[in-house]
Amino acid sequence: MSGIRAVAPAKVNLGLRVAALRGDGYHQIDTLFAALDLHDDLHLRIEPMAGTTPEVAGTIRTDDPFVAAALPPMDATNLAVRAARAWLEASGARLDVRIELVKRIPVAAGLGGGSSDAGAVLRALEGAPHPDAAERVDGAALAKRLGSDVPFFRSGLAAARGRGRGERLAERPLAPPRPLVLANPGVPVPVARAYEALGGYGPPIDWEALTRAWRDGATPPLRNDLQHGVFRIEPEVRAAWSALAEAGGRRSTLSGSGGTSFALADDAAHAARIADQLRTARPDWWVRTATAPVAPPALERTSPTAGA
Numbered sequence: 001m002s003g004i005r006a007v008a009p010a011k012v013n014l015g016l017r018v019a020a021l022r023g024d025g026y027h028q029i030d031t032l033f034a035a036l037d038l039h040d041d042l043h044l045r046i047e048p049m050a051g052t053t054p055e056v057a058g059t060i061r062t063d064d065p066f067v068a069a070a071l072p073p074m075d076a077t078n079l080a081v082r083a084a085r086a087w088l089e090a091s092g093a094r095l096d097v098r099i100e101l102v103k104r105i106p107v108a109a110g111l112g113g114g115s116s117d118a119g120a121v122l123r124a125l126e127g128a129p130h131p132d133a134a135e136r137v138d139g140a141a142l143a144k145r146l147g148s149d150v151p152f153f154r155s156g157l158a159a160a161r162g163r164g165r166g167e168r169l170a171e172r173p174l175a176p177p178r179p180l181v182l183a184n185p186g187v188p189v190p191v192a193r194a195y196e197a198l199g200g201y202g203p204p205i206d207w208e209a210l211t212r213a214w215r216d217g218a219t220p221p222l223r224n225d226l227q228h229g230v231f232r233i234e235p236e237v238r239a240a241w242s243a244l245a246e247a248g249g250r251r252s253t254l255s256g257s258g259g260t261s262f263a264l265a266d267d268a269a270h271a272a273r274i275a276d277q278l279r280t281a282r283p284d285w286w287v288r289t290a291t292a293p294v295a296p297p298a299l300e301r302t303s304p305t306a307g308a
Contacts, residue, residue: 002128003302008040008120008153010111012180012255012262012292014214015205018198018225026148026165027195030205032172033152034159034293036180040105040117042080043302044124045098054088056081058099066286070107070188072114074099083118083146087125090142093133097125106286108188110256112149119143119153120296127299143167149256158295161207172207174214177291179271183244183278184260184286185236194257197229219250219264227254234259240285247274265289 011033019028049055058081060074072078076085084097099121105113126139143150148165159174202225213220231238237254241261244252248270249263265271271289278287 002046004044004046004124004128005300005302006042006044006120006124007296008042008105008113008116009035009294009296010038010105010113010116010290011035011149011152012111012182013224014159014174014220014222015207015210016224016226016256017202017205018195019201027198028164029162029166031162031166032159032174032205032207032210033149033157033162033166034174035157035295036111036290036292037294038104038111038182038288038290039296040113040120041102042117042120042124043100044084044121044128046125046128047096047098049094049096054085054094055096056084056088056099057097058101060101060103062103064104066184066186067103067106069186071103072107074101078117079114079146079150080117080121083121083150084125086142086146087122087137090137091125091133092136095133106184106188106260108190109184109260110189110254110258111182111260112153112256115147115149116153118146118150119155122150122154123156124299140167156296158293172211174211174293176215177294178214179265179268180262180290180292181244181247181249181265181271181274181278182255182260182262182286182288182290183240185240185282186284186286187234187236187259189230189234189237189258191257193233194226194230197233198226199229199232201225222251222253224254224256226257230254230258237261243278243282244274247277249274260286
């Protein structure tokens with residue numbers, strides 16, 4: 001039996017251009033993913049198969065009351081469980097997998113929490129000691145099948161440009177890491193609903209200008225083409241976006257399909273002041289400070305008795 005700890009980071013989209021609808025029902029996108037130091041934690045125990053077929057089971061918990069209000073079940077619908085089952089099926093490995101998941105990333109928040117959990121499971125299984133099994137899996141294809149954001153989280157990169165559905169990745173050096181403030185009013189926004197509200201297609205994003213401004217400590221031209229539609233159907237999400245700007249955040253922007261908005265801060269102290277102001281004004285909102293981009297740490301081997 002082996003144990004592996006894996007970190008599943010949240011992400012923000014520093015730019016998100018939505019283009020034409022594809023024949024498979026998905027839109028072409030061009031986005032810049034940036035991983036955060038805010039993360040879920042997973043502990044996987046990988047054991048020889050006890051029965052006649054591989055088994056995946058899991059537990060989930062959180063210490064965050066906001067996250068607990070919409071904690072997803074740890075069943076066949078959970079992306080972490082689905083990722084483990086899909087990998088075992090593709091590899092033919094005769095293994096059982098137990099997953100302990102500690103959630104800190106809200107659900108349907110535009111931060112990629114479920115996709116990141118799936119990506120962390122794939123990274124853990126690909127790095128686990130089981131002879132030849134990983135060689136039988138097309139990890140990139142499997143990640144794409146699980147979800148459009150999963151390839152980025154499987155990659156373990158700090159920042160990457162994603163095209164196609166988001167699965168065509170190119171690492172994008174983005175330095176130095178900068179502080180952010182995140183605000184979510186407790187309104188989940190399913191991805192399909194955000195795309196249904198899309199008002200139109202935007203022009204190409206100048207990634208060089210964005211990268212240059214980020215490097216120079218200026219305010220980069222962040223943009224999210226889903227933002228206006230989401231604000232139209234979810235006024236509370238717009239209120240959180242506005243509150244970030246009014247509290248002194250730089251270039252408040254929706255992340256992904258929402259409902260989390262984020263804003264840049266000048267430094268960690270500035271981020272803390274903005275967060276304190278928002279928490280005082282709206283204690284019912286989820287407000288956190290974070291840093292981006294930050295690559296997740298390497299997988300950690302644990303003793304057989306270790307848990308999350």
